[in-house]
Amino acid sequence: HVQLVESGGGSVQAGGSLSLSCIASGYRVDRDGCMGRFRQPTGKPRQWIVSTGADGSTVYADSVKGRFTASKDKDKDTMYLQMNDLKPEDTAMYFCAAAACETEEWDDFQYHGQGTQVTVS
Numbered sequence: 001h002v003q004l005v006e007s008g009g010g011s012v013q014a015g016g017s018l019s020l021s022c023i024a025s026g027y028r029v030d031r032d033g034c035m036g037r038f039r040q041p042t043g044k045p046r047q048w049i050v051s052t053g054a055d056g057s058t059v060y061a062d063s064v065k066g067r068f069t070a071s072k073d074k075d076k077d078t079m080y081l082q083m084n085d086l087k088p089e090d091t092a093m094y095f096c097a098a099a100a101c102e103t104e105e106w107d108d109f110q111y112h113g114q115g116t117q118v119t120v121s
Helices: none
Strands: 003-007 010-012 018-025 035-040 047-052 058-060 068-073 078-083 092-098 116-120
Touching (some): 018 035, 018 092, 058 068
Antiparallel strands (some): 068 078, 092 116
């Protein structure tokens, strides 16, 4: 049984930083590998923001490139998202997802976290 548990959301002022964690149980981030992050502003469609390959390679959406950094700790089966220079338009519920490679589509991922709220003012 795979579970993705997210944490690290909160409220921050514009220009600030937050780090999100996604702890995977029943899923090995190094072996099984591919993961992704999405976000959904209230009342708006869900947006893909980053995909991480099994080899650690990353692809970012243009809206977060240069500000967000995804990484993973294979010993802790945890994926991190470091978010710097946050803007009000980054305000959203953030989700992690696992078990799909080279895709930006939510439905392609087999597992999804419960989400964590990020608010930038």
